[in-house]
Amino acid sequence: MITVALPKGALLKDAVRRFAAAGLDFSAITDPDNRLLMVPSACGSARALLVRNGDVPVYVAYGQAQLGVVGYDVLREQQRPVAQLLDLGFGGCRMAVAVRESSPYRRAADLPPHCRVASKFTRCAAEYFDALDLPVDLIHLTGSVELGPLTGVSEAIVDLVATGRTLRDNGLIAIEDLFHSTARLVGHPLALRLDDGRLQELVQAMAGVTA
Amino acid sequence: MITVALPKGALLKDAVRRFAAAGLDFSAITDPDNRLLMVPSACGSARALLVRNGDVPVYVAYGQAQLGVVGYDVLREQQRPVAQLLDLGFGGCRMAVAVRESSPYRRAADLPPHCRVASKFTRCAAEYFDALDLPVDLIHLTGSVELGPLTGVSEAIVDLVATGRTLRDNGLIAIEDLFHSTARLVGHPLALRLDDGRLQELVQAMAGVTA
Numbered sequence: 001m002i003t004v005a006l007p008k009g010a011l012l013k014d015a016v017r018r019f020a021a022a023g024l025d026f027s028a029i030t031d032p033d034n035r036l037l038m039v040p041s042a043c044g045s046a047r048a049l050l051v052r053n054g055d056v057p058v059y060v061a062y063g064q065a066q067l068g069v070v071g072y073d074v075l076r077e078q079q080r081p082v083a084q085l086l087d088l089g090f091g092g093c094r095m096a097v098a099v100r101e102s103s104p105y106r107r108a109a110d111l112p113p114h115c116r117v118a119s120k121f122t123r124c125a126a127e128y129f130d131a132l133d134l135p136v137d138l139i140h141l142t143g144s145v146e147l148g149p150l151t152g153v154s155e156a157i158v159d160l161v162a163t164g165r166t167l168r169d170n171g172l173i174a175i176e177d178l179f180h181s182t183a184r185l186v187g188h189p190l191a192l193r194l195d196d197g198r199l200q201e202l203v204q205a206m207a208g209v210t211a
Numbered sequence: 212m213i214t215v216a217l218p219k220g221a222l223l224k225d226a227v228r229r230f231a232a233a234g235l236d237f238s239a240i241t242d243p244d245n246r247l248l249m250v251p252s253a254c255g256s257a258r259a260l261l262v263r264n265g266d267v268p269v270y271v272a273y274g275q276a277q278l279g280v281v282g283y284d285v286l287r288e289q290q291r292p293v294a295q296l297l298d299l300g301f302g303g304c305r306m307a308v309a310v311r312e313s314s315p316y317r318r319a320a321d322l323p324p325h326c327r328v329a330s331k332f333t334r335c336a337a338e339y340f341d342a343l344d345l346p347v348d349l350i351h352l353t354g355s356v357e358l359g360p361l362t363g364v365s366e367a368i369v370d371l372v373a374t375g376r377t378l379r380d381n382g383l384i385a386i387e388d389l390f391h392s393t394a395r396l397v398g399h400p401l402a403l404r405l406d407d408g409r410l411q412e413l414v415q416a417m418a419g420v421t422a
Binding site for chain 2: 003008030037038049050051052054059062064065082139140141142143144146147150151152153
């Protein structure tokens with residue numbers, strides 16, 4: 001049986017819709033009354049695991065799910081051994097450096113050396129500031145990163161920006177983009193190699209409805 | 212002005228109630244319509260930061276909050292340089308090893324060497340299994356850890372157990388406790404040392420209403 005890891009939150013509805021178009025109906029998972037974390041497809045030939053965004057690459061890397069849907073931001077942060085199969089196109093956002101609007105900084109390179117940068121994505125942030133050759137003190141936060149500059153815990157943040165509303169509401173502005181992120185279809189490399197054809201068929205169907 | 216970091220989620224209501232009894236009214240923060248992450252006290256002499264459980268020690272360690280309320284489980288996992296001031300008594304739960312009820316394991320030491328253990332608290336788990344001299348392969352998950360044994364990604368989990376309902380609902384049983392956890396009042400060590408008396412007064416008032 002094919003097991004697919006789907007992320008709770010913003011990407012879920014689009015992911016379920018895309019699988020439905022490709023022939024696997026997991027709509028029971030988006031039912032508001034659903035409390036199950038493992039949901040069979042309507043046809044019974046597959047099942048979905050409903051997990052946190054950040055746990056999708058774990059289940060796929062360990063092979064408990066042969067396929068998964070997850071944001072490129074998470075893949076880039078975690079660097080797990082999963083195969084990126086398709087850019088699904090939805091869930092678009094950008095990873096950006098943001099500062100207080102009232103600050104004098106307008107490019108990442110303007111930030112003072114050894115300043116503090118708060119982020120949920122400290123590996124992405126570290127790579128970016130390394131490439132700029134700007135040493136910064138990274139502070140790992142798990143939520144509400146926009147509080148960093150407001151409380152003075154950090155001069156800047158590195159965070160996902162979709163509409164930009166959270167930044168504006170908190171008097172912050174994005175000054176530089178690290179990369180653009182969208183939802184990706186990922187797979188367990190060994191499962192793909194040992195595939196009897198059914199995985200390949202599903203990936204092709206997903207590619208068909210994505211194009 | 213005194214800044215207090217309060218945790219979103221299960222501990223929030225009790226924390227607000229305890230501060231109210233000690234003379235600081237942050238009840239605006241528990242208003243369902245509240246969207247602010249920084250809320251002044253009713254008297255205006257203090258403010259609360261509403262942050263994720265796991266971020267409370269960060270704000271206190273960096274001194275952006277002089278005081279904070281957070282579970283002992285988080286303190287034990289993060290090992291940050293914050294002063295533990297009071298055991299507030301509420302939010303009681305235990306950190307436990309759990310396995311599938313149908314498994315043959317009834318003590319942590321029964322687990323096979325090099326088996327997989329999933330947890331949000333991988334540092335606590337590593338220390339525990341180190342002390343047992345049992346090498347395990349720890350898998351860090353960020354949520355729904357109970358899926359670990361159900362999907363076969365891990366033989367066991369280490370997780371917080373309050374009522375035990377989540378374990379029962381998923382056919383798991385706790386077989387051993389690592390430690391008991393309750394909410395703690397923590398402080399920034401330097402802020403406490405440089406205190407002009409107001410922090411000490413508040414901590415004593417909190418101790419008074421806790422006893």
